[in-house]
Amino acid sequence: MRAAICHTFGEPLSIEEVDLAPPGVGQLRVEVAACAICHSDVHFMEGEWGGETPSVYGHEASGIVTEIGEGVSNVAVGDHVVVSLMQACGTCYFCSRDELHLCDSPLPDSVIRLANGTQALTSMHTGAFAEEVVVHHSQVVAISKEIPLDVASLLACGVITGVGAVRNTANVKAGHSVVVIGAGGVGTNSIQGARIRDAHPIIAVDLLDEKLVSAKEFGATNTVNLTTEDPVAKVLGLTDGRGADYVFVTVGSGQAITMANELCRRGGTIAIVGMPADGTLIGIEANMFASRSRIILGCTMGSTNVGRDIPDLVARYQDGELLLDELISGRYEFAQINEAIADTKAGGALRNVIVFGRTAEPLPGNAPRPS
Secondary structure (H helix, E strand, O other): OEEEEEOOOOOOOEEEEOEEOOOOOOEEEEEEEEEEOOHHHHHHHOOOOOOOOOEEOOOEEEEEEEEEOOOOOOOOOOOEEEEOOOOOOOOOOOHHHOOHHHOOOOOOOOOEEOOOOOEEEEHHHOOOOEOEEEEEHHHEEEEOOOOOHHHHHHHHOHHHHHHHHHHHHOOOOOOOOEEEEOOOHHHHHHHHHHHHOOOOOEEEEEOOHHHHHHHHHHOOOEEEEOOOOOHHHHHHHHOOOOOEEEEEEOOOOHHHHHHHHHHEEEEEEEEEOOOOOOOOOOOOOOHHHHOOOOEEEEOOHHHOOHHHHHHHHHHHHHOOOOOOHHHEEEEEEHHHHHHHHHHHHHOOOOEEEEEOHHHHOOOOOOOOOOO
Protein backbone atom coordinates (compact mmCIF):
# COMPACT_ATOMS: atom_id res chain seq x y z
CA MET A 1 0.00 0.00 0.00
CA ARG A 2 0.97 3.67 -0.21
CA ALA A 3 1.38 6.14 2.64
CA ALA A 4 2.44 9.79 2.91
CA ILE A 5 5.67 9.81 4.92
CA CYS A 6 7.11 12.70 6.92
CA HIS A 7 10.89 12.30 6.84
CA THR A 8 11.78 15.82 8.03
CA PHE A 9 9.67 18.21 10.09
CA GLY A 10 8.45 21.14 8.03
CA GLU A 11 9.10 19.46 4.69
CA PRO A 12 6.49 18.12 2.22
CA LEU A 13 5.28 14.56 2.71
CA SER A 14 6.52 11.81 0.39
CA ILE A 15 4.03 9.25 -0.96
CA GLU A 16 5.76 5.86 -0.86
CA GLU A 17 5.07 2.15 -0.97
CA VAL A 18 5.12 0.73 2.56
CA ASP A 19 4.32 -2.53 4.32
CA LEU A 20 1.50 -2.60 6.87
CA ALA A 21 1.54 -5.55 9.27
CA PRO A 22 -1.72 -7.55 9.56
CA PRO A 23 -4.11 -6.99 12.47
CA GLY A 24 -3.14 -8.47 15.81
CA VAL A 25 -5.38 -9.33 18.74
CA GLY A 26 -8.07 -6.66 19.14
CA GLN A 27 -7.15 -4.92 15.88
CA LEU A 28 -8.71 -4.58 12.43
CA ARG A 29 -7.71 -3.37 8.98
CA VAL A 30 -9.60 -0.58 7.22
CA GLU A 31 -9.33 0.51 3.61
CA VAL A 32 -9.26 4.30 3.98
CA ALA A 33 -11.90 6.18 2.00
CA ALA A 34 -11.22 9.67 3.27
CA CYS A 35 -9.05 11.47 5.79
CA ALA A 36 -9.63 15.08 6.82
CA ILE A 37 -6.65 17.29 7.67
CA CYS A 38 -6.71 18.52 11.26
CA HIS A 39 -4.49 21.32 12.52
CA SER A 40 -3.07 18.83 15.03
CA ASP A 41 -1.54 16.99 12.07
CA VAL A 42 0.00 20.25 10.90
CA HIS A 43 1.49 20.98 14.33
CA PHE A 44 3.06 17.51 14.42
CA MET A 45 4.37 17.80 10.87
CA GLU A 46 5.98 21.10 11.74
CA GLY A 47 7.67 19.54 14.79
CA GLU A 48 5.87 21.89 17.18
CA TRP A 49 4.68 19.09 19.45
CA GLY A 50 7.77 16.89 19.38
CA GLY A 51 7.63 13.36 18.04
CA GLU A 52 9.95 11.56 15.68
CA THR A 53 10.44 10.77 12.02
CA PRO A 54 9.76 8.96 9.80
CA SER A 55 6.06 9.26 10.68
CA VAL A 56 2.67 8.72 9.11
CA TYR A 57 0.16 11.36 10.24
CA GLY A 58 -3.59 11.61 9.72
CA HIS A 59 -6.20 10.68 12.31
CA GLU A 60 -9.61 11.91 11.09
CA ALA A 61 -10.67 9.09 8.80
CA SER A 62 -13.37 6.82 7.46
CA GLY A 63 -13.34 3.66 5.40
CA ILE A 64 -14.38 0.05 4.92
CA VAL A 65 -13.33 -2.85 7.16
CA THR A 66 -11.39 -5.45 5.17
CA GLU A 67 -9.96 -7.73 7.89
CA ILE A 68 -10.53 -8.31 11.59
CA GLY A 69 -8.20 -9.79 14.17
CA GLU A 70 -8.87 -12.08 17.10
CA GLY A 71 -11.26 -10.68 19.70
CA VAL A 72 -12.92 -8.04 17.49
CA SER A 73 -16.72 -8.19 17.68
CA ASN A 74 -17.99 -4.62 17.31
CA VAL A 75 -17.57 -4.54 13.50
CA ALA A 76 -17.48 -6.98 10.60
CA VAL A 77 -15.73 -7.12 7.24
CA GLY A 78 -17.55 -4.82 4.82
CA ASP A 79 -18.78 -2.38 7.47
CA HIS A 80 -18.39 1.32 6.81
CA VAL A 81 -16.67 2.91 9.79
CA VAL A 82 -15.45 6.15 11.28
CA VAL A 83 -11.82 5.78 12.43
CA SER A 84 -10.82 7.94 15.40
CA LEU A 85 -7.55 8.41 17.22
CA MET A 86 -9.28 7.60 20.52
CA GLN A 87 -8.30 4.27 22.06
CA ALA A 88 -9.95 2.77 25.14
CA CYS A 89 -9.06 -0.48 26.89
CA GLY A 90 -12.46 -0.66 28.61
CA THR A 91 -11.12 -1.85 31.96
CA CYS A 92 -8.73 0.75 33.43
CA TYR A 93 -9.54 3.26 36.20
CA PHE A 94 -10.84 5.83 33.72
CA CYS A 95 -12.75 3.47 31.44
CA SER A 96 -14.53 1.89 34.40
CA ARG A 97 -15.82 5.39 35.27
CA ASP A 98 -17.07 6.09 31.74
CA GLU A 99 -14.15 8.42 31.07
CA LEU A 100 -12.97 6.56 28.00
CA HIS A 101 -11.38 9.70 26.56
CA LEU A 102 -8.87 9.61 29.44
CA CYS A 103 -7.85 5.94 29.06
CA ASP A 104 -4.13 5.63 29.82
CA SER A 105 -3.61 1.94 29.09
CA PRO A 106 -0.93 1.31 26.45
CA LEU A 107 -2.45 -0.47 23.45
CA PRO A 108 -0.46 -1.70 20.44
CA ASP A 109 -0.27 0.51 17.36
CA SER A 110 0.07 -0.73 13.81
CA VAL A 111 3.49 -1.53 12.39
CA ILE A 112 4.41 0.34 9.20
CA ARG A 113 7.72 -0.36 7.48
CA LEU A 114 9.27 1.63 4.68
CA ALA A 115 10.84 -0.02 1.63
CA ASN A 116 14.25 -0.02 3.35
CA GLY A 117 12.85 -1.81 6.40
CA THR A 118 12.76 1.25 8.68
CA GLN A 119 9.70 1.35 10.92
CA ALA A 120 7.63 4.55 10.70
CA LEU A 121 5.79 6.01 13.68
CA THR A 122 2.01 5.59 13.50
CA SER A 123 1.00 9.05 14.66
CA MET A 124 -1.93 9.39 17.07
CA HIS A 125 -2.56 5.62 16.96
CA THR A 126 -3.91 5.94 13.42
CA GLY A 127 -1.56 6.92 10.56
CA ALA A 128 -4.43 7.58 8.16
CA PHE A 129 -2.56 9.54 5.48
CA ALA A 130 -2.41 6.12 3.87
CA GLU A 131 -4.49 3.78 1.76
CA GLU A 132 -5.02 1.40 4.67
CA VAL A 133 -4.80 1.49 8.46
CA VAL A 134 -4.66 -1.13 11.20
CA VAL A 135 -6.24 0.18 14.41
CA HIS A 136 -7.59 -1.00 17.75
CA HIS A 137 -11.27 -1.98 17.69
CA SER A 138 -12.13 0.78 20.19
CA GLN A 139 -11.16 3.38 17.57
CA VAL A 140 -13.88 2.49 15.08
CA VAL A 141 -17.65 2.86 14.96
CA ALA A 142 -19.82 1.29 12.26
CA ILE A 143 -22.12 3.73 10.45
CA SER A 144 -24.89 3.51 7.88
CA LYS A 145 -23.70 2.90 4.34
CA GLU A 146 -25.97 5.77 3.31
CA ILE A 147 -23.56 8.28 4.88
CA PRO A 148 -20.99 9.57 2.35
CA LEU A 149 -17.57 8.46 3.55
CA ASP A 150 -15.90 11.81 2.86
CA VAL A 151 -18.46 13.43 5.16
CA ALA A 152 -18.17 10.62 7.72
CA SER A 153 -14.44 11.27 8.19
CA LEU A 154 -15.26 14.61 9.85
CA LEU A 155 -16.87 12.78 12.76
CA ALA A 156 -13.52 11.31 13.82
CA CYS A 157 -12.04 14.43 15.45
CA GLY A 158 -13.16 18.00 14.71
CA VAL A 159 -16.89 17.42 15.11
CA ILE A 160 -16.73 15.24 18.20
CA THR A 161 -14.27 17.65 19.81
CA GLY A 162 -16.21 20.83 19.10
CA VAL A 163 -19.70 19.51 19.71
CA GLY A 164 -18.53 17.33 22.58
CA ALA A 165 -16.94 20.29 24.37
CA VAL A 166 -20.38 21.88 24.54
CA ARG A 167 -22.47 18.77 25.23
CA ASN A 168 -20.18 16.57 27.28
CA THR A 169 -17.44 18.65 28.88
CA ALA A 170 -19.39 21.81 29.74
CA ASN A 171 -22.98 20.50 29.46
CA VAL A 172 -24.38 23.80 28.21
CA LYS A 173 -28.09 24.28 28.90
CA ALA A 174 -30.76 25.95 26.79
CA GLY A 175 -30.78 29.73 27.07
CA HIS A 176 -27.20 29.99 28.32
CA SER A 177 -24.90 32.48 26.65
CA VAL A 178 -21.86 31.11 24.80
CA VAL A 179 -18.72 32.70 23.39
CA VAL A 180 -16.54 30.66 21.03
CA ILE A 181 -13.03 32.03 20.47
CA GLY A 182 -11.80 30.75 17.12
CA ALA A 183 -14.15 29.96 14.23
CA GLY A 184 -12.05 27.27 12.56
CA GLY A 185 -12.98 23.60 12.26
CA VAL A 186 -13.33 22.85 15.98
CA GLY A 187 -14.76 26.27 16.85
CA THR A 188 -17.41 25.99 14.15
CA ASN A 189 -18.50 22.69 15.66
CA SER A 190 -18.65 24.22 19.12
CA ILE A 191 -20.90 26.87 17.60
CA GLN A 192 -23.25 24.31 16.12
CA GLY A 193 -23.09 22.31 19.34
CA ALA A 194 -24.31 25.43 21.16
CA ARG A 195 -27.05 25.88 18.54
CA ILE A 196 -28.17 22.27 19.04
CA ARG A 197 -28.36 22.98 22.78
CA ASP A 198 -30.48 26.11 22.13
CA ALA A 199 -27.91 28.42 23.70
CA HIS A 200 -28.41 32.18 23.28
CA PRO A 201 -26.66 34.34 22.38
CA ILE A 202 -23.90 32.44 20.58
CA ILE A 203 -21.01 34.81 19.94
CA ALA A 204 -18.20 33.84 17.55
CA VAL A 205 -14.82 35.58 17.93
CA ASP A 206 -12.15 35.45 15.22
CA LEU A 207 -9.70 37.52 13.19
CA LEU A 208 -11.12 36.78 9.74
CA ASP A 209 -14.42 38.10 8.40
CA GLU A 210 -14.91 35.07 6.13
CA LYS A 211 -14.80 32.73 9.12
CA LEU A 212 -17.27 34.90 10.99
CA VAL A 213 -19.67 34.83 8.04
CA SER A 214 -19.39 31.04 8.04
CA ALA A 215 -19.92 30.97 11.81
CA LYS A 216 -23.34 32.53 11.36
CA GLU A 217 -24.30 29.77 8.90
CA PHE A 218 -23.57 27.21 11.64
CA GLY A 219 -25.49 29.00 14.37
CA ALA A 220 -23.65 32.06 15.69
CA THR A 221 -26.11 34.84 16.52
CA ASN A 222 -23.39 37.50 16.82
CA THR A 223 -19.76 37.89 15.78
CA VAL A 224 -16.68 39.82 16.89
CA ASN A 225 -13.73 40.59 14.64
CA LEU A 226 -10.74 41.09 16.94
CA THR A 227 -9.00 43.33 14.42
CA THR A 228 -11.77 45.94 14.45
CA GLU A 229 -13.91 45.42 17.55
CA ASP A 230 -13.46 45.34 21.33
CA PRO A 231 -14.49 41.80 22.34
CA VAL A 232 -15.07 42.70 26.00
CA ALA A 233 -17.38 45.59 25.18
CA LYS A 234 -19.25 43.53 22.59
CA VAL A 235 -19.78 40.50 24.85
CA LEU A 236 -20.78 42.61 27.87
CA GLY A 237 -23.23 44.50 25.69
CA LEU A 238 -24.86 41.26 24.56
CA THR A 239 -25.09 39.78 28.07
CA ASP A 240 -26.51 42.68 30.09
CA GLY A 241 -23.04 43.55 31.37
CA ARG A 242 -22.45 40.15 33.03
CA GLY A 243 -20.22 38.34 30.55
CA ALA A 244 -20.93 34.96 29.00
CA ASP A 245 -22.05 31.87 30.89
CA TYR A 246 -19.58 29.78 28.87
CA VAL A 247 -16.45 30.68 26.92
CA PHE A 248 -14.90 28.03 24.67
CA VAL A 249 -11.29 28.61 23.61
CA THR A 250 -10.89 26.51 20.48
CA VAL A 251 -7.50 27.86 19.40
CA GLY A 252 -4.20 26.84 20.99
CA SER A 253 -3.33 30.31 22.23
CA GLY A 254 -2.39 31.45 25.71
CA GLN A 255 -3.55 34.97 24.83
CA ALA A 256 -6.97 33.61 23.88
CA ILE A 257 -7.28 31.87 27.26
CA THR A 258 -6.38 35.12 29.05
CA MET A 259 -9.00 36.96 26.98
CA ALA A 260 -11.59 34.32 27.87
CA ASN A 261 -11.29 35.31 31.50
CA GLU A 262 -12.37 38.85 30.59
CA LEU A 263 -15.38 37.60 28.66
CA CYS A 264 -16.71 35.20 31.31
CA ARG A 265 -19.30 36.14 33.94
CA ARG A 266 -19.10 35.53 37.69
CA GLY A 267 -19.74 31.84 38.22
CA GLY A 268 -19.19 31.19 34.53
CA THR A 269 -17.13 28.49 32.86
CA ILE A 270 -14.09 28.64 30.58
CA ALA A 271 -13.39 25.51 28.54
CA ILE A 272 -9.94 25.12 26.96
CA VAL A 273 -10.59 23.08 23.84
CA GLY A 274 -7.70 23.99 21.51
CA MET A 275 -4.31 22.43 22.20
CA PRO A 276 -1.62 25.04 22.99
CA ALA A 277 1.98 24.37 22.05
CA ASP A 278 4.19 22.68 24.65
CA GLY A 279 5.46 25.19 27.19
CA THR A 280 2.63 27.70 26.73
CA LEU A 281 1.95 29.57 29.99
CA ILE A 282 -1.01 31.76 30.87
CA GLY A 283 -1.06 34.70 33.28
CA ILE A 284 -4.41 35.05 35.02
CA GLU A 285 -4.88 36.58 38.46
CA ALA A 286 -5.88 33.71 40.74
CA ASN A 287 -8.35 35.84 42.66
CA MET A 288 -10.37 36.26 39.47
CA PHE A 289 -11.36 32.63 39.90
CA ALA A 290 -11.57 32.47 43.69
CA SER A 291 -13.59 35.64 44.27
CA ARG A 292 -15.76 35.32 41.15
CA SER A 293 -16.37 31.56 41.38
CA ARG A 294 -15.31 30.95 37.80
CA ILE A 295 -14.63 27.42 36.58
CA ILE A 296 -11.91 26.45 34.12
CA LEU A 297 -12.18 23.12 32.30
CA GLY A 298 -9.70 21.20 30.23
CA CYS A 299 -11.27 19.41 27.28
CA THR A 300 -9.73 16.34 25.67
CA MET A 301 -11.48 15.36 22.43
CA GLY A 302 -14.80 16.72 23.66
CA SER A 303 -14.91 14.15 26.50
CA THR A 304 -16.20 11.82 23.80
CA ASN A 305 -17.31 8.22 24.06
CA VAL A 306 -17.10 7.29 20.37
CA GLY A 307 -19.47 4.34 20.64
CA ARG A 308 -22.13 6.53 22.23
CA ASP A 309 -21.60 9.90 20.58
CA ILE A 310 -20.82 9.14 16.93
CA PRO A 311 -24.10 7.22 16.28
CA ASP A 312 -26.00 10.10 17.86
CA LEU A 313 -24.21 12.62 15.66
CA VAL A 314 -24.89 10.50 12.57
CA ALA A 315 -28.61 10.53 13.44
CA ARG A 316 -28.53 14.31 13.88
CA TYR A 317 -26.82 14.66 10.49
CA GLN A 318 -29.47 12.50 8.85
CA ASP A 319 -32.17 14.65 10.47
CA GLY A 320 -30.53 17.82 9.14
CA GLU A 321 -29.70 19.17 12.60
CA LEU A 322 -25.92 18.64 12.38
CA LEU A 323 -24.19 20.27 9.41
CA LEU A 324 -21.33 18.21 7.97
CA ASP A 325 -21.24 18.70 4.19
CA GLU A 326 -20.85 22.42 4.75
CA LEU A 327 -17.67 21.86 6.79
CA ILE A 328 -15.75 20.55 3.77
CA SER A 329 -13.75 23.38 2.23
CA GLY A 330 -12.02 21.20 -0.37
CA ARG A 331 -11.63 17.61 -1.54
CA TYR A 332 -8.21 16.47 -2.78
CA GLU A 333 -6.85 13.28 -4.28
CA PHE A 334 -4.11 11.50 -2.36
CA ALA A 335 -1.48 12.79 -4.80
CA GLN A 336 -2.51 16.34 -3.85
CA ILE A 337 -1.97 15.89 -0.11
CA ASN A 338 0.77 18.52 0.18
CA GLU A 339 -1.43 21.02 -1.63
CA ALA A 340 -4.27 20.26 0.80
CA ILE A 341 -1.94 20.68 3.79
CA ALA A 342 -0.63 24.01 2.47
CA ASP A 343 -4.19 25.29 2.09
CA THR A 344 -5.01 24.15 5.63
CA LYS A 345 -1.93 25.96 6.98
CA ALA A 346 -3.05 29.15 5.22
CA GLY A 347 -5.92 29.29 7.71
CA GLY A 348 -9.01 29.76 5.56
CA ALA A 349 -10.28 26.17 5.39
CA LEU A 350 -12.66 24.57 7.86
CA ARG A 351 -11.70 21.06 6.74
CA ASN A 352 -9.84 19.83 3.68
CA VAL A 353 -10.42 16.14 2.96
CA ILE A 354 -8.16 13.66 1.19
CA VAL A 355 -10.18 11.09 -0.78
CA PHE A 356 -8.86 7.67 -1.72
CA GLY A 357 -9.52 5.17 -4.49
CA ARG A 358 -12.63 3.15 -5.11
CA THR A 359 -14.20 3.77 -1.70
CA ALA A 360 -14.47 7.53 -1.96
CA GLU A 361 -15.88 8.84 -5.28
CA PRO A 362 -15.17 12.54 -4.63
CA LEU A 363 -17.37 15.13 -6.31
CA PRO A 364 -15.98 17.31 -9.06
CA GLY A 365 -14.59 20.52 -7.62
CA ASN A 366 -14.89 21.48 -3.98
CA ALA A 367 -18.59 22.19 -3.67
CA PRO A 368 -20.56 20.57 -0.82
CA ARG A 369 -22.36 17.36 -1.70
CA PRO A 370 -25.96 18.19 -2.63
CA SER A 371 -28.68 17.02 -0.28
